[in-house]
Amino acid sequence: MHEVLERYRPIVDEFDAFADAIERPLGKTARVNTIKADTERVREAFADAGIDATPTDWHPDLLHLDTDSPGATWPAFHGWIHTQEAVSTLPPIALDPEPTDTVWDACAAPGSKTTQLAAMMDDRGRVVANDRNMGRLSALRFNAERLGVTNAIVTNRDARNYSLDPLAVDEFDRALVDAPCSGEGTLRKNPAALDSWSEGFLADVSGVQTDILRRAVQATTPGGRVVYSTCTYAPEENEAVLDAVLESEDCRIVEQDLPLESRPGVTEWRDDSFDPSVERAARVYPHLNDTGGFFVATLEVGE
Amino acid sequence: MSDDETYLGLGEATPEGNAAASKAGERTEADLDDNVSHRFDRLAPTDAERTVAGRPSREAVLQWWADRFGIPPETFADHTFWEKGNGKLWVLAGDAADPSDVEAVGTTVLRTRQEHWKPTTDAVQRFGSHATQNVIDLTRAEAERFAAGEDQEIERWDGDWGYLIAAHDLAGGRAILGVGLYVHGELRSTVPKGRRRDL
Numbered sequence: 037m038h039e040v041l042e043r044y045r046p047i048v049d050e051f052d053a054f055a056d057a058i059e060r061p062l063g064k065t066a067r068v069n070t071i072k073a074d075t076e077r078v079r080e081a082f083a084d085a086g087i088d089a090t091p092t093d094w095h096p097d098l099l100h101l102d103t104d105s106p107g108a109t110w111p112a113f114h115g116w117i118h119t120q121e122a123v124s125t126l127p128p129i130a131l132d133p134e135p136t137d138t139v140w141d142a143c144a145a146p147g148s149k150t151t152q153l154a155a156m157m158d159d160r161g162r163v164v165a166n167d168r169n170m171g172r173l174s175a176l177r178f179n180a181e182r183l184g185v186t187n188a189i190v191t192n193r194d195a196r197n198y199s200l201d202p203l204a205v206d207e208f209d210r211a212l213v214d215a216p217c218s219g220e221g222t223l224r225k226n227p228a229a230l231d232s233w234s235e236g237f238l239a240d241v242s243g244v245q246t247d248i249l250r251r252a253v254q255a256t257t258p259g260g261r262v263v264y265s266t267c268t269y270a271p272e273e274n275e276a277v278l279d280a281v282l283e284s285e286d287c288r289i290v291e292q293d294l295p296l297e298s299r300p301g302v303t304e305w306r307d308d309s310f311d312p313s314v315e316r317a318a319r320v321y322p323h324l325n326d327t328g329g330f331f332v333a334t335l336e337v338g339e
Numbered sequence: 340m341s342d343d344e345t346y347l348g349l350g351e352a353t354p355e356g357n358a359a360a361s362k363a364g365e366r367t368e369a370d371l372d373d374n375v376s377h378r379f380d381r382l383a384p385t386d387a388e389r390t391v392a393g394r395p396s397r398e399a400v401l402q403w404w405a406d407r408f409g410i411p412p413e414t415f416a417d418h419t420f421w422e423k424g425n426g427k428l429w430v431l432a433g434d435a436a437d438p439s440d441v442e443a444v445g446t447t448v449l450r451t452r453q454e455h456w457k458p459t460t461d462a463v464q465r466f467g468s469h470a471t472q473n474v475i476d477l478t479r480a481e482a483e484r485f486a487a488g489e490d491q492e493i494e495r496w497d498g499d500w501g502y503l504i505a506a507h508d509l510a511g512g513r514a515i516l517g518v519g520l521y522v523h524g525e526l527r528s529t530v531p532k533g534r535r536r537d538l
Binding site for chain 2: 071072077078080081084107108109110112113114115159160161162173177178180181182184185186187188189190191192202203204
């Protein structure tokens with residue numbers, strides 16, 4: 037196990053199971069792109085190719101695939117599926133957008149969640165997909181076009197001081213902040229994820245995360261929903277960010293109804309303590325559902 | 340490819356070819372503004388309402404999909420069309436008042452500032468299931484070559500030359516592969532490099 041993860045021993049129950057799970061490779065999963073196909077047809081196409089595609093028991097359109105190269109299949113060529121890690125489907129589920137909504141995806145590239153949001157909205161309404169990194173934006177555009185998404189407008193700006201001026205909207209109905217993070221939760225698919233980890237990076241990135249989430253709360257309509265997610269276990273990047281935004285913005289953390297087993301957010305970390313409502317956030321550990329690691333919280337903007 | 344398109348000289352006439360003079364009343368192309376290449380602009384509803392030289396109208400685009408592929412105009416009832424760059428059209432669900440300073444509105448759909456309009460792979464995969472004509476159905480082996488970006492001899496096609504929608508049968512129905520250019524008994528795959536797959 038990577039030594040960095042030792043720092044989470046105090047907050048992860050069943051730490052040995054956690055450590056063991058991280059050593060196991062992650063199975064391949066793909067989300068059916070309901071803009072272009074349905075699950076029954078996708079499964080039939082995989083069956084034709086001799087590939088077993090089994091729906092997960094918690095998400096009927098998310099398939100476990102018995103192949104190492106799902107990209108080289110007919111369903112992928114046709115844009116009927118998008119290979120996506122199981123936990124990565126959680127933030128759009130928590131955001132639960134309606135087809136009439138205008139939704140901001142603040143850190144959108146490479147577009148797995150953007151395209152999931154678009155599909156959940158029947159490719160109607162509006163998804164404003166932003167990312168600061170132009171190179172990653174081209175991956176987002178490639179994915180959105182392959183999946184037939186026509187309801188997205190793509191922007192390349194700094195989310196921290198994002199301007200809505202050129203978008204024909206005054207505010208968003210919902211916003212997703214799937215923040216850039218130290219990425220510990222992706223170790224099962226990317227064993228090199230922590231090679232450049234440092235405490236200094238944590239301090240820098242949590243400042244960025246806080247500023248982006250703050251802007252998302254400001255840009256979302258009163259009563260609207262904002263989802264904050266990361267793929268890290270670090271409280272500095274999770275509960276501490278929520279705590280800072282609760283302090284400065286008019287919003288609250290609400291209960292979530294997620295389809296996967298999770299643990300509550302932590303209220304104490306080293307010398308810090310956080311607002312008790314951070315317990316409504318969800319920590320998804322690899323050993324709980326045999327997935328990657330994840331953090332997700334749902335906020336409601338004050339009326 | 341431009342040589343072939345020029346040589347073709349068949350299939351349907353493109354709407355833009357004769358539209359400017361006949362439908363825009365007194366105006367000629369020279370009276371209209373130039374296209375601004377880095378900005379998204381909404382297509383005018385009809386040719387008569389155009390303000391930019393060479394830019395097709397929404398009406399002309401819908402007519403083209405109907406004439407070429409039999410795709411009904413209602414298919415795009417909830418979409419708007421935009422131009423960025425010279426003849427590069429985009430299709431967006433719904434509307435947007437001023438999408439300046441954005442990277443993309445919806446998805447690329449059609450290239451129009453050439454003699455034969457060329458739909459994109461992504462657009463025909465998205466909307467091509469509504470097509471009723473100029474669709475060439477490929478065998479599995481032909482579909483594999485097409486998806487790999489290869490050109491191939493296909494003698495059996497006796498329809499129009501030019502841009503066709505290529506399809507194959509997959510999991511109980513027709514599945515749209517992309518756009519092929521059919522000339523001289525040969526179907527040329529236009530699947531972009533990044534979308535090609537060895538299947």
